Amino acid sequence: MSDSYINKPNRPLQLYAIIFLIFLYVPVLFLPLFSFNDSIYVRFPMEGLTLQWYRELMGREAVWAALMNSFKVGITASIVATALGIFGAKAITRYRFHGKAPIVTFIMLPLVVPLIIFGVALLVLMTSIGIPLSLYTVTIGHLIICIPFAIAVLLPRFEGFDASIEEASADLGENAWWTFWRVTLPMIFPGVVASLLLCFTVSFDEFILAFFLNGTEATLPMYIWGQLRFPQEFPSVLALSSMIIAASFIIVFFGQWINRDASISSIEGGK
Amino acid sequence: MRVGWFQRQLHKSEAFRGYTLLSPALIFLAAAILIPFAILVVMSFWTTAGFDFNREFTPHNYQQIMERPIYGALLWRSLWISTIATVFTVVLCYPMAYYVAFHVHRNKMMWIVLMTLPFWTSYLLRVFAWKVVLGYEGVINSGLMWAGWIEAPLEFLLYSPTAVIITLAHAWAAFAILPLYVSLEKIDKSLLEAATDLGDGPVRRFFRITFPLSMPGVISASILIFIPTTGDYITPALLGGPDGMMIGNLIQAQFGAVNNWPMGAALSIVLMLTIAAISVAFILVTFFVRKRIT
Amino acid sequence: MSHDDFISIRDVQKYFGSFQAIENITMDIGHGEFFSLLGASGCGKTTLLRMLAGFESPTSGEIFIDGQPMSEVPPHMRPVNMVFQSYAIFPHLNVRDNIAYGLRKRKLPKPEVNRMVDEMLELISLPDYGDRKATQLSGGQRQRIALARALILKPKVLLLDEPLGALDKQLREQMQLELRALQRAVGITFVFVTHDQEEAMTLSDRIAVMANGRVMQLDSPGGLYESPNSRDVASFIGTMNFFDGVVKEHQGANLTIDAQGIGTVAANTRNGPFQAGDKVQVAIRPEKLKLTTERPEGATYSAQGKVENMAYLGERSHFQVGMDGVDGHIAVSSQNDRPGAQPFAMDTPVWLQWENDALVVLGR
Numbered sequence: 019m020s021d022s023y024i025n026k027p028n029r030p031l032q033l034y035a036i037i038f039l040i041f042l043y044v045p046v047l048f049l050p051l052f053s054f055n056d057s058i059y060v061r062f063p064m065e066g067l068t069l070q071w072y073r074e075l076m077g078r079e080a081v082w083a084a085l086m087n088s089f090k091v092g093i094t095a096s097i098v099a100t101a102l103g104i105f106g107a108k109a110i111t112r113y114r115f116h117g118k119a120p121i122v123t124f125i126m127l128p129l130v131v132p133l134i135i136f137g138v139a140l141l142v143l144m145t146s147i148g149i150p151l152s153l154y155t156v157t158i159g160h161l162i163i164c165i166p167f168a169i170a171v172l173l174p175r176f177e178g179f180d181a182s183i184e185e186a187s188a189d190l191g192e193n194a195w196w197t198f199w200r201v202t203l204p205m206i207f208p209g210v211v212a213s214l215l216l217c218f219t220v221s222f223d224e225f226i227l228a229f230f231l232n233g234t235e236a237t238l239p240m241y242i243w244g245q246l247r248f249p250q251e252f253p254s255v256l257a258l259s260s261m262i263i264a265a266s267f268i269i270v271f272f273g274q275w276i277n278r279d280a281s282i283s284s285i286e287g288g289k
Numbered sequence: 290m291r292v293g294w295f296q297r298q299l300h301k302s303e304a305f306r307g308y309t310l311l312s313p314a315l316i317f318l319a320a321a322i323l324i325p326f327a328i329l330v331v332m333s334f335w336t337t338a339g340f341d342f343n344r345e346f347t348p349h350n351y352q353q354i355m356e357r358p359i360y361g362a363l364l365w366r367s368l369w370i371s372t373i374a375t376v377f378t379v380v381l382c383y384p385m386a387y388y389v390a391f392h393v394h395r396n397k398m399m400w401i402v403l404m405t406l407p408f409w410t411s412y413l414l415r416v417f418a419w420k421v422v423l424g425y426e427g428v429i430n431s432g433l434m435w436a437g438w439i440e441a442p443l444e445f446l447l448y449s450p451t452a453v454i455i456t457l458a459h460a461w462a463a464f465a466i467l468p469l470y471v472s473l474e475k476i477d478k479s480l481l482e483a484a485t486d487l488g489d490g491p492v493r494r495f496f497r498i499t500f501p502l503s504m505p506g507v508i509s510a511s512i513l514i515f516i517p518t519t520g521d522y523i524t525p526a527l528l529g530g531p532d533g534m535m536i537g538n539l540i541q542a543q544f545g546a547v548n549n550w551p552m553g554a555a556l557s558i559v560l561m562l563t564i565a566a567i568s569v570a571f572i573l574v575t576f577f578v579r580k581r582i583t
Numbered sequence: 584m585s586h587d588d589f590i591s592i593r594d595v596q597k598y599f600g601s602f603q604a605i606e607n608i609t610m611d612i613g614h615g616e617f618f619s620l621l622g623a624s625g626c627g628k629t630t631l632l633r634m635l636a637g638f639e640s641p642t643s644g645e646i647f648i649d650g651q652p653m654s655e656v657p658p659h660m661r662p663v664n665m666v667f668q669s670y671a672i673f674p675h676l677n678v679r680d681n682i683a684y685g686l687r688k689r690k691l692p693k694p695e696v697n698r699m700v701d702e703m704l705e706l707i708s709l710p711d712y713g714d715r716k717a718t719q720l721s722g723g724q725r726q727r728i729a730l731a732r733a734l735i736l737k738p739k740v741l742l743l744d745e746p747l748g749a750l751d752k753q754l755r756e757q758m759q760l761e762l763r764a765l766q767r768a769v770g771i772t773f774v775f776v777t778h779d780q781e782e783a784m785t786l787s788d789r790i791a792v793m794a795n796g797r798v799m800q801l802d803s804p805g806g807l808y809e810s811p812n813s814r815d816v817a818s819f820i821g822t823m824n825f826f827d828g829v830v831k832e833h834q835g836a837n838l839t840i841d842a843q844g845i846g847t848v849a850a851n852t853r854n855g856p857f858q859a860g861d862k863v864q865v866a867i868r869p870e871k872l873k874l875t876t877e878r879p880e881g882a883t884y885s886a887q888g889k890v891e892n893m894a895y896l897g898e899r900s901h902f903q904v905g906m907d908g909v910d911g912h913i914a915v916s917s918q919n920d921r922p923g924a925q926p927f928a929m930d931t932p933v934w935l936q937w938e939n940d941a942l943v944v945l946g947r
Binding site: 028031032034035038039041042043045046048049052102103105106108109110112113114115121124125127128130131132133134135136138139140141142143146158161162165169216219220222223224225226230239242243246255256259262263266267270271274275278 | 306307308310311313314315317318319321322324325326328329332381382384385387388389392398402403404406407409410411412413414415417418419421422459462512513516517518519520521522523527537540541544550553554557560561564
């Protein structure tokens with residue numbers, strides 16, 4: 019196949035692909051690069067390498083607090099979203115019922131509509147009902163974008179395994195609950211892990227909804243936003259950002275790798 | 290074997306089972322999406338009065354939006370920036386998607402993960418990274434000056450619509466690559482071989498077969514980038530400067546410093562309707578164009 | 584319902600949206616029977632099977648198993664087990680755990696479970712396969728494990744959804760014999776779905792021939808072959824010759840018919856009732872026609888034709904005979920009694936001979 023005419027290697031295209039990837043990664047890689055710079059200015063030439071910004075970060079109370087908050091929100095949102103996503107993905111792939119296509123489009127809406135609109139709408143809702151803004155409201159906001167992600171990740175898993183396996187389990191005497199534990203869950207397990215990891219990352223990195231729905235306790239992105247006002251804080255922001263980026267990369271890579279044999283064509287349903 | 294009412298309904302109807310499973314997610318999303326929007330619509334017809342709202346129903350905000358030119362101008366500029374960013378992104382990502390679909394034979398999954406990995410980091414951080422790169426004393430300028438290629442820093446890089454466009458393109462590239470890749474991958478290779486057999490060279494083959502067949506992907510990608518970027522406010526806030534300000538900033542200000550929530554609500558509604566109208570128009574136009582081609 | 588009827592299906596209908604999959608079916612299946620549902624794709628046989636298993640519910644009508652109505656009973660509480668078309672072996676469990684899957688509910692002690700599994704493995708002739716992973720098995724092996732998994736629970740009824748479809752011809756024939764022997768040994772009622780009429784004829788005590796959601800005829804294999812009740816059933820099972828005709832006179836079940844090509848014939852029939860002037864089709868199986876070169880003497884009925892095509896198959900020869908007044912060919916199949924002799928050459932004029940009780944009369 020690789021030698022067939024259609025797939026002849028195309029040098030300019032290969033070059034383009036490499037340059038493309040470089041441009042994709044390099045801007046982000048500048049952050050870690052300059053986080054080791056011994057200067058509060060982010061520019062060439064660099065003035066020597068140092069770990070001082072990292073060390074200084076470790077000592078800050080506010081950073082640890084924000085990290086904890088992000089963890090709380092992220093873990094809650096990923097568990098709830100994955101649970102709801104399992105049921106939702108199963109319903110979508112296994113059952114026939116009316117209105118499926120519009121419902122699925124509706125569920126995927128939060129992934130496409132500008133988040134500022136959701137942020138604004140939810141803010142208005144919370145204040146009208148009188149719910150105080152806090153980490154709980156942020157979690158609710160994050161659920162709105164995590165649930166579609168969870169469903170999108172789990173959908174290929176459900177589509178990929180033969181429905182008659184669950185029927186066989188029922189036929190052999192297991193009710194819905196037992197069938198889920200003995201058959202369904204083991205079969206979708208990589209998808210569940212991927213969903214948990216990806217939803218956590220989405221929530222951990224999310225800024226816009228957190229900005230609108232936050233009370234007094236900041237999540238990590240919110241903390242960074244606050245620090246951006248002070249130029250002398252730039253290097254510590256760089257250090258923090260670098261650590262977040264590294265962590266996100268590792269978590270997401272791991273999640274994708276675990277889920278690697280699910281088909282990709284179902285992930286991007288588009289409009 | 291006594292079986293309760295709920296279990297009987299579950300057993301009798303497949304549709305009932307489907308809805309039941311879907312309901313937690315659906316109810317939550319419905320409540321979290323529809324109710325706030327309803328409230329938003331209602332609020333857009335109120336006006337601000339000190340620290341509270343004047344709940345008298347009035348189209349005052351919408352009138353303001355129609356009459357005062359700043360709103361229209363800002364909306365127009367947002368759409369313009371979004372459109373350029375969309376075109377820019379789709380055009381740049383298309384060859385990449387093409388490469389992975391047609392010229393990568395092993396580890397396709399790895400390439401896909403590689404291309405989309407940056408997308409999983411914080412949006413805020415990626416915008417911040419560009420601020421660092423494009424700044425007055427930023428990476429590009431200081432690097433070029435250090436290498437002696439320019440004398441004074443390039444002004445246009447930061448705090449301009451250009452900066453916004455470049456950053457948006459970079460940030461949303463993954464949303465373009467995936468749909469483009471999926472639709473290119475689906476093209477039956479034997480169609481291309483048939484075209485070659487019938488006399489088409491590579492360029493003609495691309496324009497007559499590959500590109501038209503990848504149109505669904507192009508459309509998906511365009512919509513997936515256009516819609517979110519119109520309402521973006523982080524990018525313009527950090528790097529737009531006064532010339533690069535977008536409607537998202539204005540909306541956010543209404544809920545912040547300006548403290549005119551009803552106006553913010555009205556602007557949000559207008560933004561949503563505009564996006565919806567343009568998307569629908571876009572889909573219809575491409576639909577008719579495709580009908581004429583095929 | 585007689586006391587011997589184990590499964591009773593009463594006025595069952597099934598709609599999927601506005602599509603009617605099962606029109607109206609009433610039938611009984613006896614205890615210990617090997618019962619087949621036979622028909623082409625889309626005739627509703629699998630839908631009916633799934634309703635017995637509980638995966639679909641009838642839109643109206645009722646299904647009784649061992650006297651109990653099943654409409655409120657979900658699949659996991661029914662005394663039936665199913666062998667799925669795709670076998671549905673659990674890929675994440677090994678063979679032993681697959682077979683023992685349904686025993687969890689009974690909370691039996693481990694040694695007991697192991698003993699039962701070993702017995703099953705013996706029964707399906709895979710004694711050392713217990714620790715193999717499910718994904719390492721061939722199609723035939725998976726099919727047997729699916730069987731064992733179901734049989735270990737000693738269900739009252741075993742449902743089989745085209746279980747041999749994925750196997751190659753030789754394996755399929757071997758499995759057919761094994762299945763039949765197994766059913767006799769275990770004594771359970773088998774309900775078997777297939778589109779292969781040879782398979783159904785080989786295995787079954789009775790067959791329900793289905794088309795378009797209805798049962799066309801329910802009978803033993805012999806009954807279906809010798810006395811089909813319609814052209815569809817007649818041509819679905821084996822090959823059949825048809826002659827258009829009109830009823831001249833009738834006396835109860837004895838009819839005199841004017842038929843194309845073969846002339847006036849007398850026949851009696853289970854089908855009907857027919858009146859004089861009714862349009863009918865007279866049908867006869869290829870092996871019931873005898874060919875001779877000379878006009879047969881004293882034979883009950885005969886007619887004349889010409890050999891237009893032939894195929895030599897070793898133990899039999901198949902002929903296609905053309906006849907005046909009849910469209911198409913008449914198929915004749917005769918045994919080659921005399922070794923080596925070429926029975927009839929092409930274009931030979933021949934006489935067809937038959938017994939009248941070999942004729943079947945069908946409505947038109």
